[in-house]
Amino acid sequence: MIGGALTPYRPVVSSPCSKSAAVATAVAALDEGRTPERSVLREAVRVLLNVLAARTPGRSVEVRVPPYGAVQCVPGPRHTRGTPANTVEMDPETWLRLATGRLDWTRAVTEGRVRASGARADLSAHLPLELG
Incomplete structure (x- = not known):
């Protein structure tokens, strides 16, 4: 608690976070054919998931990138209990490639x-995601 107000566990992600060092480092590693360090990959995945949730607010779709994170996004009927009716799941490297435009959605689903x-x-x- 700061000054009598509760502080959120995760701060709101603003556009400067989308330019995070973790995202840049992880994407550079993928572009070079290397696997990013685990801690860098984790941070990059979480930053980009939070950018998606901030830019596409809602609770009708759950996007999962195990083991690093999940967010709910997209306007529409929200899910309240059990497995959501609308789910998207992928590995961390695929998420980074999709979020940064290095992989097309249709191709990723087809493959x-x-x-x-x-x-x-x-x-x-x-x-x-447009990362400016």
Whole structure:
């Protein structure tokens, strides 16, 4: 608590965070054919998930990037209990490539790199994220 007010566990991600060193470092490693360090990959995934959630507010789709994070986003009916009707799941490297425009949504789904279920589980209109 700061000054009598509760502080959030995770601060709101603003556009400067989308230019984080972790994202730049992780993407550079992927572009060079290397696997990013685990801590860098984790931070980059979380930053980009938070950017997606901030730019596409809602709770109708759950985007999962195990083991690093998950967010709910996209306007529409929200899910309250159990497994969400609309889910998107992928590995961390695929998420970084999709979020930064290095991989096309349709190709990722066709190749089985993204598992999407539900009528709202198409993120193609929201990706790649413009990182300015």
